[in-house]
Amino acid sequence: MTHNKQYPLNISLIQADITIGQPEQNQKHLEILMTQAVLAEKKPDVLILPEMWNTGYALEQIQQLADPNGQVSQAWLSDFAAKHSVMLIGGSVAEKVGDQVYNTMYIFDRNGEAVGKYSKLHLFRLMDEDKHLTAGEELVTFELDSDFQAGVSICYDIRFPELARSLALGGAKVLIVPAQWPHPRLHHWRTLLMARAIENQMYVIACNRVGTSGNSTFFGHSMIIDPWGEIIAEGTEAEEIVTGEIVPELVDEVRNRIPVFEDRRPDIYSVK
Numbered sequence: 001m002t003h004n005k006q007y008p009l010n011i012s013l014i015q016a017d018i019t020i021g022q023p024e025q026n027q028k029h030l031e032i033l034m035t036q037a038v039l040a041e042k043k044p045d046v047l048i049l050p051e052m053w054n055t056g057y058a059l060e061q062i063q064q065l066a067d068p069n070g071q072v073s074q075a076w077l078s079d080f081a082a083k084h085s086v087m088l089i090g091g092s093v094a095e096k097v098g099d100q101v102y103n104t105m106y107i108f109d110r111n112g113e114a115v116g117k118y119s120k121l122h123l124f125r126l127m128d129e130d131k132h133l134t135a136g137e138e139l140v141t142f143e144l145d146s147d148f149q150a151g152v153s154i155c156y157d158i159r160f161p162e163l164a165r166s167l168a169l170g171g172a173k174v175l176i177v178p179a180q181w182p183h184p185r186l187h188h189w190r191t192l193l194m195a196r197a198i199e200n201q202m203y204v205i206a207c208n209r210v211g212t213s214g215n216s217t218f219f220g221h222s223m224i225i226d227p228w229g230e231i232i233a234e235g236t237e238a239e240e241i242v243t244g245e246i247v248p249e250l251v252d253e254v255r256n257r258i259p260v261f262e263d264r265r266p267d268i269y270s271v272k
């Protein structure tokens with residue numbers, strides 16, 4: 001997407017509650033919040049949704065509930081992006097491809113054109129994802145704006161520093177993270193997001209859900225963290241829209257100040 005917008009880019013995170021097993025209801029609910037976000041006085045350039053917003057973790061019924069080839073979700077996301085001229089990073093949905101179900105993110109530019117698709121690489125055993133879902137197989141980056149490359153991760157993926165580092169080495173200046181991350185691991189969430197931002201000197205933009213499903217209570221605390229590790233915006237535990245601004249120059253400034261990428265020693269590391 002190249003539209004020569006003056007920076008900063010204005011980002012809004014849709015920190016929504018999600019009803020388990022109710023894709024249509026969730027879509028309608030998100031549309032209300034997303035419309036509220038785009039009608040704000042300062043219109044966002046980019047909207048980001050939470051993880052698995054269509055079904056929640058209704059994993060026992062996921063074969064019946066997942067969106068076949070993501071068709072319903074993609075049509076809706078694309079229409080919304082084009083109608084409101086906003087880039088839309090569609091969190092993720094349960095996507096059914098043949099017999100497999102993936103936890104998949106779709107990304108649309110402000111014309112409603114698809115610019116990226118990512119399926120979660122690391123399945124979270126504590127929530128039984130490994131029993132019901134199939135893992136993705138590739139890294140994904142896309143152009144957030146003309147000078148701004150973004151990479152994507154979904155929730156549990158942020159526990160794997162190799163992923164964010166690979167994206168940063170591939171040119172990403174921003175890491176996008178939709179999530180359904182529950183209590184009691186708020187400390188892990190905040191610390192891991194901050195670590196990924198500081199170690200990779202990149203923006204980390206993370207949209208978590210709120211509300212309770214079964215035994216899990218999701219704490220929100222969606223965050224926008226800058227490449228110096230400063231928190232630009234952080235949600236509460238309530239449903240809300242979390243907004244902040246980002247500029248590509250800050251990434252270059254931080255990387256020039258402490259040249260971590262030049263000082264790496266890949267000749268010594270044994271990490272595969």
Ligand SMILES: NC(=O)CCC(=O)C(=O)O
Nearest residue numbers: 124155156180181182185
């Ligand atoms: N949906 C997820 O991947 C949850 C990850 C999580 O809660 C964690 O602690 O990691």
